[in-house]
Amino acid sequence: MSSLIVSTGLLERDFYLRPTLEVAHDLIGKYLVYKTEAGLLSARLVEVEAYIGEDDLACHASVGITKRNAVMYGMGGYSYIYFIYGMYYCLNVVTEDEGFPAAVLIRGAEPVEGMELMRHHFGDDKHNLLTNGPGKLCKAFALTRKENGIDLTGNRLYLEDRGYKVGKIGRSTRIGINKGIEKKWRFVELNSQYLSAKIK
Secondary structure, three states: HHHHHHOOOEEOOHHHOOOOHHHHHHHOOEEEEEEEEEEEEEEEEEEEEEEEEEOOOHHHHOOOOOOHHHHHHHHOOOEEEEEEOOOOEEEEEEEEOOOOOOOEEEEEEEEEEEEHHHHHHHHOOOOOOOOOOOHHHHHOOOOOOOOOEEOOOOOOOOEEEOOOOOOEEEEEOOOOOOOOOOOOOOOEOOOOOOOOOOOO
């Protein structure tokens, strides 16, 4: 299957240094790629959410800089992975310039390469969509806090443009939070079966 995939380019630093909402919108249809010792994993992004600055009550940076969120205050183009509910890891893409904390949460993706390995991470559940949720995506890719702070312009964990044309992008308020819920900072590829929740 991988032999049929045409790569048109790694997303460079400038992609991530732009305003966060622009980055979030443009991440839809891009491919998350992770090169592991066990094999190559990839998935096409279909759902993301933006979190922007200390004034955003739902953003981890609303409490100021901490050991946990420090990577958000760095330069755009790095991974920010955190642990929630004592169960799940969530992958974020840091955006904008150093000193301004912002990131885009990867909420859903369509698996492309390495699906057998992803299923192995879940225990070979044949009915599992694998990556239709932020916690599920990290489990499928075996991403943990060990992968926090990885340079996404490198050659281990990165995003790339493979020329995929997104049909239509929808926008809604963010989900799974109880603060800042009025902000329409969630972007999705409409009609994708890999969304963590349908757009309302």
